[in-house]
Amino acid sequence: MADIAQLKAVASQVRRDIVRQVANANSGHPGGSLGCADLLVALYFDSMTHHTDFRMEGHHEDMFYLSNGHISPLWYSVLARSGYFPVAELNTFRQLNSRLQGHPTTHEGLPGVRTASGSLGQGLSVAIGAALAKRLNNDPQLVFCLMGDGEQQEGQVWEAVMFAGHNKVDNLVAIVDRNNQQIDGSLDEVLGLGDLGAKYAAFGWEVLRMDGNNMEEVVATLRQARSLAGKGKPIMIDMKTEMGKGVDYMEGTHKWHGKAPDAALTARAMEQLAETLGDF
Amino acid sequence: MLDNIQSTGKKATRDGFGAGIDAIAANEKVVVLTADLAGSLKIENFIANYPERYVQTGIAEANMMGIAAGLANGGKIPFTTTFANFSTGRVYDQIRQSIAYSHKNVKICASHAGLTLGEDGATHQILEDIGLMRMLPGMTVINPCDFHQTQAATMAIAEHHGPCYLRFGRPSWPMFTADMPFVIGKALHLSEGSDVSIFATGHLVWKAVEAAKALAAEGISVDLINIHTIKPLDEAAVLASVRKTGCLVSCEEHNRYGGLGDAIAQVVVNNHPAPQEYVAVNDTFGESGEPEQLLEKYGLSTENIIAAAKKAIARKG
Numbered sequence: 001m002a003d004i005a006q007l008k009a010v011a012s013q014v015r016r017d018i019v020r021q022v023a024n025a026n027s028g029h030p031g032g033s034l035g036c037a038d039l040l041v042a043l044y045f046d047s048m049t050h051h052t053d054f055r056m057e058g059h060h061e062d063m064f065y066l067s068n069g070h071i072s073p074l075w076y077s078v079l080a081r082s083g084y085f086p087v088a089e090l091n092t093f094r095q096l097n098s099r100l101q102g103h104p105t106t107h108e109g110l111p112g113v114r115t116a117s118g119s120l121g122q123g124l125s126v127a128i129g130a131a132l133a134k135r136l137n138n139d140p141q142l143v144f145c146l147m148g149d150g151e152q153q154e155g156q157v158w159e160a161v162m163f164a165g166h167n168k169v170d171n172l173v174a175i176v177d178r179n180n181q182q183i184d185g186s187l188d189e190v191l192g193l194g195d196l197g198a199k200y201a202a203f204g205w206e207v208l209r210m211d212g213n214n215m216e217e218v219v220a221t222l223r224q225a226r227s228l229a230g231k232g233k234p235i236m237i238d239m240k241t242e243m244g245k246g247v248d249y250m251e252g253t254h255k256w257h258g259k260a261p262d263a264a265l266t267a268r269a270m271e272q273l274a275e276t277l278g279d280f
Numbered sequence: 281m282l283d284n285i286q287s288t289g290k291k292a293t294r295d296g297f298g299a300g301i302d303a304i305a306a307n308e309k310v311v312v313l314t315a316d317l318a319g320s321l322k323i324e325n326f327i328a329n330y331p332e333r334y335v336q337t338g339i340a341e342a343n344m345m346g347i348a349a350g351l352a353n354g355g356k357i358p359f360t361t362t363f364a365n366f367s368t369g370r371v372y373d374q375i376r377q378s379i380a381y382s383h384k385n386v387k388i389c390a391s392h393a394g395l396t397l398g399e400d401g402a403t404h405q406i407l408e409d410i411g412l413m414r415m416l417p418g419m420t421v422i423n424p425c426d427f428h429q430t431q432a433a434t435m436a437i438a439e440h441h442g443p444c445y446l447r448f449g450r451p452s453w454p455m456f457t458a459d460m461p462f463v464i465g466k467a468l469h470l471s472e473g474s475d476v477s478i479f480a481t482g483h484l485v486w487k488a489v490e491a492a493k494a495l496a497a498e499g500i501s502v503d504l505i506n507i508h509t510i511k512p513l514d515e516a517a518v519l520a521s522v523r524k525t526g527c528l529v530s531c532e533e534h535n536r537y538g539g540l541g542d543a544i545a546q547v548v549v550n551n552h553p554a555p556q557e558y559v560a561v562n563d564t565f566g567e568s569g570e571p572e573q574l575l576e577k578y579g580l581s582t583e584n585i586i587a588a589a590k591k592a593i594a595r596k597g
Contacts, residue, residue, distance in 0.1 A: 057355040065350075106382050114353045115382045122378050125343045129350020129358070132335065136311070137354060156374070159343035166338075 002046040002219045009276040010081060011041040011215065015246045016273045017077035017090055017280060023266040025094035028102070031256040032148065033074035035179045035241035039212050040078045043144060047222040052083035054111035062141045063130050065115065067123020068148035068177065069103040070258065076100050079112040081277060090280040121154025123147060124174055128164050131172040142229055144173045150182030153191050164234040165204030172234045173225045174205075177212065179243040181254035200236040212239035246273055282471045282496055282504070285489050287454035293483075294391040294448055296427035298322025300434025301359065305330055310438060311351050314361045315341045320450075321361035321391050341366045345374035345386075352384040357438055360386065364393035364447055365406040368413060379443050380416040387437050388413075392450045393423075394533035395561070395578055396483055396571035405566035411538020413445040414511045420444040420464065421511040423532075423540075425485035426455045429508060432462035440464055447482065449533075451571045454486045457506075465509045467517035473501035476589045477521040480531035481507050481540045484559065484580060488531050491585035502589065510540050515547045522548055527555045527592040531585055533575075536560035555595035557588035 014037050022028035044050065048062035055061075066075050073093060080087045085099070092098035099108040103118025115126045127145035134141060151157060164172055176196060180187050187193060197207040206228050210221035218239075225235045243257070244250025247269040250261075261269060298321070304310050305326050312326050313335040327334045335351075337344040341362055348358035360367065367390035368375070379386045390409065397405045413421045420442060424430040430448045437444040460468060470485075471492055480488035485506045492502040503521045507514065522528050528548065530541035541558040548554055561578050575581050 056353060058353070059355075063353075115349055115384070116377050119373050119377045122342075122346050122374055125346020125374075126350040126353070126378055128343075129347035130353050131350070132311075132347065133351045133354020133356050136333065136356065139354075143350075156340075156342040156346070159337070159340035160346065163337055163340065163343055163347070 004215050004219065007041055007045055007219065008215050010045055011037050012274045013277040014041055014074065014077045014081060016270060016275060018073045019247060019261065019266060019269045020279065021073040021076065021090050021093040022260045024091065026260045027094055028073050028260060029070040029258045030073065030260070031181065031243040031250055031254065032068065032177065032179060033071040034245045034247060034250060035243045036071055036146065036177050036212065037074055037245070038215050038218050039146065039175060039239060040074055042215065042218045042222055044078050044082045046219055047226070048144065049141060054084060056114060058114070059137060060139055060141055063114065063143045065123045065127040065130070065143065065145040066104060067117055067145055068120060068151050069117030072102065072104050075104060084112040085110065087280045120148070120151040121156040124157055124160040127172060127174070128160055128169055131169050134171055142171050142173055142226065144175065146175045146177065149176055149178045149180060149187055149193060152176065152193050152196060161200060161203050161205070168232045169234045170230050170232050173237065174234065175237040175239050177239055177241055179241045181243045181257060183254065183257055185254060197236065197238045204233060205236045206233040207236050207238060209238045212241035213245050248272060282493055285456050285470060287456050288458060290452040290454055291427040292450060292452050293424060293427060293430040294320070294322050294450060296424070296430030297389060297391065297434050297448055298325070300431040301326050303431065303435050304438045307357070307438065309355065309357045311335060311356045311358045312361060313337060313344050313348055313358055315339055315344045315366065317362050320363070321389065323361060341371045342374045345371045346378050348386045349378040349382060349384045352386050358386050359389050361389045363404060364390035364409045365404050368409040369406060372412060376416060380419050383418055384443060385441055387444045387446060389446045391448055393447045394449060394483065395566045395574040395580065396449050396451045396533060398451065398571050398574065399568050401568040402565040407535040407561050407566065408538065409447060410510055410532070410534050410540065414538065414543065418442060419511065420509065422464065422509050423447040423482040424508050425482055425506055426453055426457050428455055428457045429462055433508065436462060436464050449483055453483055456486070456489070462508070465512045465514060467514035468506040468508065469517070470506055471502060471504040473503040474525060475501045476593050477503045477505065477525045477528040478531065478585065478589060479505050479507050479518065479528060479540065479544055481510060482533050484531040484533055487580065487582045488585055490582040491589065494582065494586055495589055500589065500593070507540060510543055513543050513547060518544055518547050519551050522552050522554050527596045529557045529559060529585060529588045529592050531559040533580060534560055536562055555592050557592045559585050559588050
């Protein structure tokens with residue numbers, strides 16, 4: 001049984017890492033990163049079987065693909081806190097000669113990253129390919145893929161959704177971050193998704209819903225997703241989150257999608273997030 | 281040496297691709313993907329024999345490229361198959377991010393390239409694909425010239441780690457490389473000569489052979505080189521030839537911008553400047569027609585190569 005309090009403590013540190021990385025670099029995407037922090041902590045510290053001595057082929061371990069690559073400060077923090085690379089390296093986020101590029105990439109050999117992402121809409125296709133390789137390799141582990149909700153506007157996502165349903169790629173769990181915000185405003189204003197879960201279901205997916213900022217619910221839903229694997233349907237989790245979760249002035253607004261806080265606002269964020277594992 | 285180069289019959293380069301896939305099909309790592317063009321790409325045998333390693337994505341090329349990248353992550357050697365247009369321009373960003381930048385071991389196999397696609401017309405006759413793929417860091421770009429070379433190239437890229445673009449075509453075409461070696465990145469020297477270098481790739485290699493024979497009959501000695509691998513370019517072979525002849529012609533079924541001619545010109549201008557004539561499409565789109573009619577109308581015929589060679593020689597001054 002997962003220790004929920006411990007997961008929450010890790011998530012608090014991860015949120016500090018996110019804000020501090022973005023403030024350090026004076027650039028980056030804190031809003032969506034904060035919103036998805038609970039999910040990634042639950043995945044890496046509870047749900048997934050994975051090896052921090054990173055192996056690209058990932059045989060007999062679960063794989064994670066981040067399709068909305070702009071929330072890289074979250075992923076970097078979780079990878080570092082999991083042990084993939086030294087926590088101190090978070091200091092290099094978005095700096096020259098860093099492995100921690102603005103958007104995640106394999107190019108500089110950062111452990112934990114298998115394919116570059118950032119140009120939206122591509123991650124689910126890559127995750128499907130990885131899931132098919134696991135099938136061919138008789139590897140029973142799962143492939144997880146996180147996408148943004150704005151990203152669902154990309155046509156390639158629906159090519160992938162259609163393919164996974166038709167081909168019963170049932171070792172795949174796709175999670176969509178429903179923070180309802182994108183750069184130009186709310187999705188409702190820009191290009192609404194309607195009943196997204198119903199659309200996935202219509203393509204043959206099993207659809208779960210969860211509050212992505214409730215750790216108990218995240219852990220339980222990820223378990224449920226695993227129990228549904230291998231039953232002929234890919235699994236989609238419609239995950240409601242609050243953009244900027246944990247930092248009061250960033251919550252519920254798209255203004256902090258891709259903007260760094262100044263020193264005073266960073267200090268204010270630090271007051272709201274407990275330092276549980278020691279800052280980088 | 282030129283006289284020894286004879287056509288042994290005609291088959292399409294895409295059939296050579298199919299034969300290459302058949303030759304490597306038993307390799308458990310090989311996975312073949314298509315976006316609704318299995319018949320055109322000649323992969324029916326593979327589908328029949330290894331259905332578990334065949335992926336049909338439907339008419340969804342972007343998804344196919346992503347799936348290929350993911351398969352490569354799992355240790356597979358994915359071969360994507362569709363027309364050249366849909367293998368490159370349509371999915372450039374998918375290739376750029378998920379395959380090239382991520383350095384995935386994906387083989388992008390593209391048929392129906394160039395004007396010789398024929399009657400389907402300009403929408404499908406991509407003439408920009410070599411340039412697009414050549415610009416991607418780390419991408420190997422190969423444009424074989426006949427059935428045998430395409431088969432050999434297909435087998436070779438399976439053994440080569442890293443992203444590859446393999447470009448071939450639709451029409452039946454003279455075959456003449458059955459007994460010739462194929463090594464990625466190594467130019468194939470077809471004939472020794474001293475007056476002019478002719479570098480050719482893809483279908484135009486046969487046209488260049490015809491041109492070299494005609495020139496020889498007029499007493500003009502051609503150093504004839506088949507550049508099947510446009511990237512990485514065999515710079516040593518290019519320079520050795522141009523140092524000997526002092527002028528050159530590049531021949532390709534591609535726009536004059538971005539293709540073989542430009543690749544060679546970069547090397548020549550930096551190392552041994554010499555007059556160069558391009559036999560290539562003059563920055564225009566194609567149209568419907570028979571392959572030979574199109575090659576003639578767009579300046580890619582044997583006669584065009586002969587004229588270009590004479591012009592290059594005249595420019596030596």
